[in-house]
Amino acid sequence: MKARPTSESLTGIPHLNGRQRMLLAAAAAALLFAVIFAASLLLGERGLAVSLPERSLAPSLQHPFGTDWLGRDMLSRTVQGLALSIQVGLLGAAGSTFIAAGLGLMAGALGRTADRVISWLIDVSLSVPHLVMLILIAFVCGGGLKGVTIGIMLTHWPTLARLIRAEAIQLMSAEYIQVSRKLGRSPLWVATRHLAPHIGPQLLIGFLMLFPHAVLHEAAITFLGLGMSPHQPAIGIILSESMRYLSTGMWWLAVFPGLGLLATVGMFGLLGRHAREALDPRSSHI
Numbered sequence: 165m166k167a168r169p170t171s172e173s174l175t176g177i178p179h180l181n182g183r184q185r186m187l188l189a190a191a192a193a194a195l196l197f198a199v200i201f202a203a204s205l206l207l208g209e210r211g212l213a214v215s216l217p218e219r220s221l222a223p224s225l226q227h228p229f230g231t232d233w234l235g236r237d238m239l240s241r242t243v244q245g246l247a248l249s250i251q252v253g254l255l256g257a258a259g260s261t262f263i264a265a266g267l268g269l270m271a272g273a274l275g276r277t278a279d280r281v282i283s284w285l286i287d288v289s290l291s292v293p294h295l296v297m298l299i300l301i302a303f304v305c306g307g308g309l310k311g312v313t314i315g316i317m318l319t320h321w322p323t324l325a326r327l328i329r330a331e332a333i334q335l336m337s338a339e340y341i342q343v344s345r346k347l348g349r350s351p352l353w354v355a356t357r358h359l360a361p362h363i364g365p366q367l368l369i370g371f372l373m374l375f376p377h378a379v380l381h382e383a384a385i386t387f388l389g390l391g392m393s394p395h396q397p398a399i400g401i402i403l404s405e406s407m408r409y410l411s412t413g414m415w416w417l418a419v420f421p422g423l424g425l426l427a428t429v430g431m432f433g434l435l436g437r438h439a440r441e442a443l444d445p446r447s448s449h450i
Contacts, residue, residue, distance in 0.1 A: 186438040193431045197250060200428075204247040207240045212397060220409075223416050230416040233409060242421045245399040246428055248392075252309065253379035256316030260378070261371045263317065264324035265363065271325075272332025273355040282329065289322040298381055299390050312391045316378045324370040331366060332359050365443040372436035376429040383425060399425050 215235030223230045229238035271282040289297075298315040305311035332355075335341060341358050349357075385391040386400025394401055399421050406417035 183442045186435070186442040189431070189435040189438045193435050196428065196431055200243060200246050200250065203243045207237075207243055212236055212240055212244065220414060229420040230414075232405075232417055233414075238416060238420060241397045241402055242399075242424050244397040245402055245421060246424050248309070248396065249379050249382055249399050249425065250428065252313050252316065252382045253375045255313045256320065256378040256382070257371050257374040259313070259317030260320040260374050261324065261367055264321040264328055264370065265360075265367055267321070267325045268328025268332050268363070269355040269359050271329040272336050272359060273351040275351075279329070279333070282325070286322045286326050286329070289319070290326075294319050294377075294381060295384060299385055299388075302385065302391060307391065308393055309396070312382050312385065316381060320374050320378060320381075324367075324374065327366060327370070328363055331363055335359055335362055369436060369440045369443060372432060372439050376433045376436070379425070379429055379432075 213236065215231070217235065218227070218231050219233055219235040221227055221231040221235075227237055227239065229242055231237055232241070267282050267285070271279040297319045298312075301315035301318050302311040305314045335358070336354075338358075341354060344354055344358060382391060383398070383400040383403070386398045387404045388400075389404065392398040392401060402421045403418055406414070406421070409417055
């Protein structure tokens with residue numbers, strides 16, 4: 165009896181498991197980030213200078229992404245804007261992950277009263293739309309890079325905190341944790357020594373899934389004029405300014421920055437999905 169042909173034998177391409185796909189996506193994301201930051205350092209600020217004789221030029225060898233209505237090189241502006249968005253996304257996602265980890269562990273380790281308070285706080289935070297709360301916090305914090313970053317940190321943690329809380333409460337019923345508590349170990353000791361090592365994969369997946377949301381929300385509020393300063397080369401500002409010139413045929417002002425933003429967000433979203441498949445055994449049953 166002949167063996168049934170597999171996809172590998174038919175295509176000649178080896179099948180990648182979840183961990184290999186995650187590593188491949190991580191390498192691609194790292195390469196994309198390295199290219200963006202290296203290009204931002206190499207191009208520097210010279211491409212952002214106003215040059216009226218070169219204004220509104222279509223893409224060419226000298227200006228691959230064209231120039232805007234002030235003669236500024238769009239490749240330089242796009243690269244600088246993506247680097248700025250990545251910084252905001254990384255800081256915001258890392259801060260949100262830290263807050264979610266702290267509250268989730270506290271809900272599991274400190275008892276029912278702390279769990280009720282934290283659960284109420286999570287429910288209240290989830291009841292308010294992300295963008296509304298983000299805009300208010302960014303405005304109170306003075307706007308700009310600092311305000312937007314703090315706003316993202318304080319608005320993107322509730323969903324991850326709920327997952328960490330559920331995982332921590334489930335772990336608290338384990339026999340070895342019950343033994344530690346009977347031996348007089350403090351809640352802080354139990355949280356840091358027993359609970360924290362087990363939620364590491366969930367925190368990594370949560371960070372990877374929060375990053376694209378942070379970048380898109382930063383671009384959204386900046387597009388509305390409520391985020392970064394107009395003098396900063398943020399992607400949201402570039403896209404907002406380009407809307408006034410699309411009707412004149414200057415399509416490159418929006419297409420290249422938009423594609424760069426989608427590539428960055430899509431790459432990290434793909435990495436997050438592969439990481440969830442590789443690190444969370446339950447994802448295959450969902």
